[in-house]
Structure formats: C-alpha cells, structure tokens
Amino acid sequence: MALSIGCIAVASLGGAALYAHRGAAPACDSDKVQGQVYLVLHDQFHLAGVFLHDVTTTSGGFFSHNRECAAEVAEIRGNVNAGDMRWRQFSYRIALSDKSEPFVVTVDLGGATPFVRQPEQTLWTRLLAHF
Numbered sequence: 001m002a003l004s005i006g007c008i009a010v011a012s013l014g015g016a017a018l019y020a021h022r023g024a025a026p027a028c029d030s031d032k033v034q035g036q037v038y039l040v041l042h043d044q045f046h047l048a049g050v051f052l053h054d055v056t057t058t059s060g061g062f063f064s065h066n067r068e069c070a071a072e073v074a075e076i077r078g079n080v081n082a083g084d085m086r087w088r089q090f091s092y093r094i095a096l097s098d099k100s101e102p103f104v105v106t107v108d109l110g111g112a113t114p115f116v117r118q119p120e121q122t123l124w125t126r127l128l129a130h131f
Contacts, residue, residue: 024062024063024064024065024096025060025064025065025066025067025094025095025096025103026067026094026103027057027067028055028056028057028067028069028071028092028094029055032102032103033069033094033103033105034052034055036103036105037052037092037105037107038050040092040105040106040107041073041090041107041109044107045107045109047073047075048075049075049076050073050074050075050076051073051074051075051076051082051085052071052072052073053071053072053073053074053082053087053115054070054071054072054116055069055070055071056069056070056071057069058070058091060094065095065096066093066094066095066096067093067094068091068092068093069091069092069093069094070089070090070091070092071089071090071091071092072087072088072089072090072113072115073087073088073090073109074086074087074088074115082115083115084115085115086112087112087113087114087115088109088110088111088112088113089110089111089113090107090108090109090110091107091108091110092105092106092107092108093105093106
C-alpha cells in the first residue's frame with residue numbers, strides 16, 4: 001500500500017515538474033534559440049555565415065522565464081583555421097513573450113577575444129566534475 005502511494009506521489013511530482021517546465025524559456029543551445037541568434041546577428045550586426053563557440057548559460061534555471069547566455073562568434077572565412085579567425089564575445093537573453101512569438105532573443109555583441117579550444121569531455125571527466 002505504501003509503495004503504491006509512493007509511486008503515485010512520485011508520478012504526480014514528475015508531472016507537475018514537466019508542466020512547470022513547459023512554461024520556461026528554452027535552453028541556450030536549443031536549435032530554435034540558435035536560429036533566432038543567427039537572425040539577430042545577421043539583421044542587427046550584419047554578420048553572415050557565423051560560427052558559435054562555447055555557448056554557456058550564465059543565469060536562469062530549469063523553470064526560469066528568462067535565461068542569460070554567453071558565447072563567442074566568428075564569421076566563417078574559407079581556408080582559415082578556427083584559431084586564426086577573429087572571435088568576438090557576445091551575450092544574449094532569452095525571454096518569454098506574451099505575444100504570438102514563443103520567446104524573444106536580444107543580443108549584445110562584445111569585443112575581440114582569442115580562440116580557446118575546449119578540452120575534450122569524456123564520460124569519465126563529466127562524471128568526475130560532479131564530485
């Protein structure tokens with residue numbers, strides 16, 4: 001009896017968490033957000049053919065209505081290594097909208113920064129990072 005009540009309670013909490021998450025802003029690295037970021041970079045800053053690197057969430061959680069993100073951007077050029085491209089830091093904000101659009105993305109473009117290659121993440125290093 002106690003086991004069935006516990007299972008029902010866990011299932012109810014899980015359903016409530018999923019329902020609350022549906023009203024949250026999408027993740028910084030989601031495809032829909034990246035598409036909007038590309039459009040804003042092209043329309044406002046006239047960057048065409050860009051490459052994003054090191055996308056991170058700076059604020060906002062699983063249930064947040066707003067998220068703050070940071071990344072690096074460079075315009076893609078033929079026969080140029082990623083380390084030789086001109087990289088710029090930028091931040092962007094994802095906010096839920098009351099209008100017909102599901103969310104709004106605003107971008108602040110920063111200054112130049114050197115390219116820093118991210119270390120390869122193996123399953124073992126990701127597990128150890130949590131301890």
